[in-house]
Amino acid sequence: MAATVTTDSTEVFDKKSWMGGVEPMRVSYGKLMMWFFLLSDTFTFSALLVTYGLIRFSFPAYDPAVHGAFQFSDLYWPIPEKVYNSVPFLHGVDLPLVFVGIMTFILIFSSVTMVLAVEAGHRMDRASVEKYMLWTIIGGFAFLGCQAWEWSHFIHGTEKGRLITDVLTGDVRTIFGANLTENEYGPAAFADLFFFITGFHGTHVFSGVVLNILIFYRTATGLYARRGHYEMVEKVGLYWHFVDLVWVFVFTFFYLV
Amino acid sequence: MATVDTSLVHDAHTHEHDHHEPQSFWRTYVFSEDHKTIAKQYLITGILWAVIGISMSIIFRLQLGFPKMSMGWLKPILGEWINESNQLDPDFYLALVTMHGTIMVFFVLTAGLSGTFSNFLIPLQVGARDMASGFLNMLSYWFFFIAGVIMFFSIFIETGPAAGGWVVYPPLSALPQAHKGSQLGMTLWLVSMALFIVSQLLGGINYITTVINLRTRGMTFSKLPLTIWAFFLTAVLGLISFPVLLSAALLLIFDRSFGTSFYLSEIYINGEALPNVGGSPILFQHLFWFLGHPEVYIVMLPALGITSEIIATNSRKPIFGYRAMIASMLGIAFLAFIVWAHHMFVTGMNPFLGSIFMFLTLIIAVPSAVKAFNYITTLWRGNIRFTPAMLFSIGLVSFFISGGVTGLILGNSALDIQLHDTYFVVAHFHLVMGASSAFGLLAGVYHWFPKMFGRMMNDKLGYIHFWLTFAGIYCVFFPMHYTGIAGFPRRYYAFTSYEWTKTIFTDLNAFISIAAIVSFGAQFIFLFNFFYSLFRGRKASQNPWKSNTLEWTTPIEPGHGNWPGEIPAVYRWPYDYSKPGAADDFIPQTVPYSQTPESNLPHENELIAFEKEIEEAENLNDQFRQPH
16 A cells, blocks of 8 residues: 555665554555465465375375276275376377366466566556456466366266275265265265365465456556556465465375375 | 556655544444444454353353252243253253353454454554554454354254364264254354454454554564564464364365265264265364464463553553563464364374473473563562452463463373363363453453543442452362362263262362352443443543553544544653653653653663654654555
């Protein structure tokens, strides 16, 4: 809020950033709030990833010496490369982690365009802010679209499916794909965690896209130009980068480890 | 493409405005963005919840003290929860215990205490017009309000409110078929808590940013009153720990409603096997106590901060060890996050891990003892004025010590195996965080009532209130140590199932219940005093306690923006009481050293050179100079 108010006269106080009467290090209250919100959200995601770790390591890992050739089974945690190996339009081709790599690239790329939007805001370049915000929004939607495809593929499963024996009734039947109680690819917990954590992250991305659209609209209508600064772009940018960073961890936990 | 439309950068933001249009009734009293009004909203809501929460404890205390008593007279309120033979329904007993815990910990001692005093005092004591974001602050209160409404509704539904204890451990809480209290009541509990966490988050980021960004000129962190330090660290604790509870609660919601197995594995219920495999109920305990333990300090630190301020003011002495107080609060805040598993010693945890958590837990005794000693040494040879606020603060120190000592026993993993989930634990935490924190709240109300409402509370009624409550609380919780050591488990409806519990301690339990009723009754003296003084109390003077902090430099009833005209500058720490050589026994923070040559210490004389700089500086962070 006070980004511009503090420009000229703070020089005297700069060395006394914490003396009171000024905003320390010229960080506006809004930006500070965003940082503290992100700190808080870090712990939300940390709790979920700790949950993932704890449940993940309560299951045995796949060991060829013990389990023989790899197949989907309740007995061990699946290998991610075997689960996430499909790409749209390339049916039946084994492309481990290619699609999720594309998704990750899109999200990181949208972070780059967000940086460019913030930088354009510093130059008070309204047209560039609009352009890069639009790219960021497109990137966000593209990521969400990819996630929707991946979820849908995960839910529908493979053509063969997997033969399971019901724990309670002893019935033998074939299941296809995963939901919150059954999972073709391995233990149900694997699917539970996948849906919950990527879903929670996806919700964050979605909120981010909504905020980005709001910022784009306000830029396009000239609100920030009239206000004299584009700090809102910066604040939402912080959130967007955070969501991106969280994805890196989610990606590492689910797909790489 | 790079067009820079500088022409549009005009100076609308340098506009100053000190006066605002009068706002409508709704905006002034209901959807207010003024921190003082929001603080009062929190206070009144907190008082309402306290009455509900303590009433519940009286009902289950009646059951425990007089197991065969006829409770037919409670039928008009409790209806079907009193059964045909005029006895309290055992399921409802569990719900009462759960709700009492939830309400007191979250709604009264977190929202009621932090919500009231952080909101009221942070802008007033750091020298700000209002909170950093009045809108988010208002939102914070209304999220809390909605959380409260949902929790309140859950009391009246047919299956009753949540009944699995305030810690809501799965699998009990995760399986609706496990117990009446795990059905709709539990769902509402989770929804209410999720909203409560949002409220805490919005409040917390506001408190933190206000303290960092909106201090008046000269108000460095080393000149902040200890109240502000306490509220600041409390907000940081809440900001970091509550989101973990949010995650835990969301996962529990999925287990309850959508068939996942995060906390469930290999369970038989009513002789029937459940399909859930792979989860772990211990996981929930880890996540819960990662919030649950810091929560103890979220409840305790504001009360300690308030006490520091009141004890120094009313002993007419500087607080002993200002920096040590800050360091001990920082220490407590840090340690709060690495001791959670001491609540879980009997979960089958590796004893070696238990010994690590025991070690870390016992270290907390060090900063806590520093605080206790500092209070005592501040009182030592002070010119003590026994105002009601002072009595409650001293009472807090007493509870904090006697409850803290048993913490050393419980923190020991070997001893905890004997005492876990007995009345010994109940006695310990009610003294060290329950009663202490409640005393901090009451002390704060007595002390800042004149600033809040422009009138004084009645001292005589305050004294009666104090002695009845103080004696009453010790009479309630001291005997519980004995029943606890004897092995009486907490949360039991009746002690008639075992031969050994049938005959012993029945008198003691009756005594505890009577003491509880007396202490509860004493609170009505406070309520009368509060509401009577609100309208008929003696008019307050501007600085009735002759205190140093900034809030007493505002008009008797501060308006929007707190100070008419400019916010005063700050030149000294807030604890210059009874300074040798000074004319008065207090020197407010706004008095520069240059005006008090008779009482300055050598190093303070050197600071005079820098005062001109503070005096001439502008408050560039003054919210009235910025567009809003």
